[in-house]
Amino acid sequence: MYPHADVKLIQSSGGVFEVEVDGRKVFSKKQHGRHAQPGEVLRLMKQVAPPAAR
Secondary structure, rough: OOOOOOOOOOOOOOOOOOOEEEOOOEEHHHHHOOOOOHHHHHHHHHHHHHOOOO
């Protein structure tokens, strides 16, 4: 779906979970005060950067 995605796990403390697409934060557990709902992160990613055509 995103063949050129650069995915990194950056360890931290405090239960931080943030997702960025092209430098834009699309989800932050700390900011929202909750975990992402099933499918929420992928939906937000698709809004910011539609997947490459197959």
